[in-house]
Amino acid sequence: MELLLFILPVFFALSVLIVPKSGVRAYGIIGSLAVLGVVIACMMQYNNDGTIHFFGSNKEWLPETGITLSFGYDGISLIMLLLTAVLVPLVLVSNFKNELAENRLFTSMVFFMQLGLIGVFISMDGLWFYVFWEITLIPIFLISWWFGAPERKAALMKFFIYTFVGSLAMLAALIGIKVNAAHAASFYIEDLKAVVFTSKAACWLALGFFLAFAIKIPIFPFHTWQPDTYTKSPMAGTMLLSGIMLKMALYGMIRWMIPLFPEAMSCLQYPVIVLATIGVVYGAIIAIKQKDMKRVFAFASMSHVGLIAAAIMTWDFDALSGSMVQIVNHGLVAVGLFLAVEIIERRTGTRNLADLGGYAKQAPKFAFWFAVLAFASVSVPLTSGFIGEFLMLKGIVSFDMIIGIIAGTTLIFGAVYTFRAYQLSMFGPVTRSEFPDLHWSELIVLAIIILAVVILGVYPAAITDFVNPSLKIVLQTLSTPSGL
Template sequence: MTVSILIFLPVIAALAVLLFKNESAKYAALFFSVVELAIAGVFLAKFVPDATSQFGIDVPWLPQMGIYFKAGIDGISMIMVLLTTVLVPLIILTTYKHQYKNANAFYALILFMQAGMLVVFTALDGFLFYVGWEAALIPIYFICGLWGGENRIRITIKFFIYTFAGSLFMLLGMIFLYLQSPNQTYDIVDLYRGARLATGHSSLIFWAFFIAFAIKMPLFPFHTWQPDTYTEAPSAGTMMLSGIMLKMGVYGVIRWLVPIAPQGVMSWQNVVMGMSVIGIVYASVIAFTQKDGKRLVAYSSIAHVGLIAAGIFAWNSQGLQGAMIQMLSHGINVVGMFFIWDIISRRLGTRTISELGGIAKVAPQFSIAFLIIVLGTVALPLTNGFIGEFLLLNSVYQYNIWFAAVAGLTIIFGAVYMLRMYKNVMQGTTNELTATFTDIHGSEKLALGIICLLIIGLGVYPQPILHISAAAVEHLIYIVKVSR
């Protein structure tokens, strides 16, 4: 059993979903995504949490150009596979109350996007990684462009130009390393060796990869595409972008950037740490001023990603472990938060916070789910957000106490604007608009229930997740240490 089944099943599923019409398309998409989750569960059950790459596939693709279809799963990849396979069925479930024109194409694109992201998270060949990187971009471009809001065309073109331009820098970096590698291949081991041979160009290699990953995350000041895209995209598209796709950039930094350009990272470490910390404060301050709930969550996401980036570039085991579990936690929380605003928008026709209030009085189950997601987002102890942020802040503190002091503001600021948002939306008296709000039921209750269970479960007992990635993280730190 190899990782190829995880990669190709969503492609086959997407083609099959295209054959279904209307309502049946979403049921087929959910079925295939649950099957994919079950297969990921089998991989997890057979996975040995050491530093090796398992369930590998390595077959010639374009061997005359040194390109192989090589992929596998280690502890770091396993976390990302779990993130992807858990969130995709949840995201599909959140769409059940929507009616989409050409629904079969919409759900097929989601499954195609899942396949591309799984290629990114398992690729052990640089060219294959790049193919997956671009393949995941194409479906979300059509999802946003065809089913997005009023300004979807302008916003989607901006998003595409940003991400595609960053990808070209990464491709140039890959080609340069290929030419430097001893065996003239894109194999990840050869690229690591090629980077060591090209130490005089370490800064150029660093920026070639960093720009691509920073745009995707997005990291300040490469973030300007994100709030508009998240706001204009359909809710499922926003969830795919924020819950999973931005983790491609974070994963790229861990798996490719730092091991490939360790000298470049050392040269620019303070600059990137400064960018990350500035992004935390900047996004938090902007979040305070937002009147649209979905846009507030978008800026909150930038702040959280800034902390993850700071923890990674501190480059110690606490930071990497914190980044791994925080990517999983952030994905769950942000999908839950965008689903909350999707429910409010669908029922009331607005996302303006000042027009809401008193919803808890008429929808108690919804208010409890909303509160649990908010508490996970602000990293309350015994919720999933706490352990990741604790480890990340610990790692930044080990690097520089002043960076840690400023980065810690993300917890304070986040608590203030998130709890204030909850108060303004859910507490107080109902008005003519919110008095008509109905409580959650059916697929809404199921999706929010699963999200809340994950938030509490990971918060109470995060050790299994940390155990999965621990050996792979330590091995990666060792590789970088030797390279330096």
């Protein structure tokens, strides 16, 4: 059954190209729901003991290269798979009214991107992880290149160059592990983790992974590609980037970077936490000053994921558990917020906050759901963001109180830029004579997102109980002799 995780996205990506134009919308949604069904089935059959359930062969596929067909999943991987499988149909449904939704190439690229994401989350071989990491870049680049804003090309070339350079750095690090004096037997994750490095060698090799992940997240100062790329991409591309794609890097930190190079924590931990914390504050302050609503939430995204990255680098159990909750929360809320921006832009033709206002009277349903989404974004109690940020900040404060206090300012800044955007767009003088309320497709997506955020806020154990056994095993990395 696990092979369907690969087969279904490929099948739907290719078959949608011959589907009549009038049926593309429904076909894409059906295909994405089929993938979701397989993921749920995998979760139901998983024995949640924290170990990795393998369904590939750990034997070398190409003996001369050390590449194995090692694929599998644990609680961490399954949560990432579920997030991906939930958000893809939500993105497709949210674009139901757009002409883009009936474009065969767009839908095909979404499925190819889903294939890459699934591969990233279930690859237990370093080179396969790299291959699928690269695969995700191609479809999202093409989606943005083909369907983005007219002035998109410069921003997208910058995005491509940044991410490609980061990927090459990660590939160089993988090769470095293999050719090291105490080289790994293969690229199988356990063989890579078994290699013991000097602290200096580990730091240099870990930097290759860190560069790839820092660009994708992004962490300050590797963020300069993000605002323009988010702004120039079509809204569906922005949703895929912020909701799912950047989560690959956060997952990569937990699964690959730290477990492979525990010896590098002594030289990387503090600098990375400092850079991530700078990004938290910088992104929030810049978000407050933005006039373009899409850029507000682009910089807000940078601030939120910077906090997750800092929490992961503390390598504290509670912080890691909170990070997994926040990864899911951010994926849901980011898609919801960018959908809200899309709803406004579809009806008004602008995202400029100075030209917006008064829509709460004209579209009360939209105003309500947008308000709930805004509260979820600032992590009020009974939303999934609350427990996630609480656990993360607890871990960061335990690591360094000053950094924790600085990182905690995200709660204040987040409320400022979120409610500023809401107030300027929803209240004040009416700027348009007509602003239609929510279409059924928009209402469904917003309702599902809010329902999920509230359920996980009331019962976060749905995530923490599922990932904690796997996190305990991963945390043992720094408890082994090679990690001391």
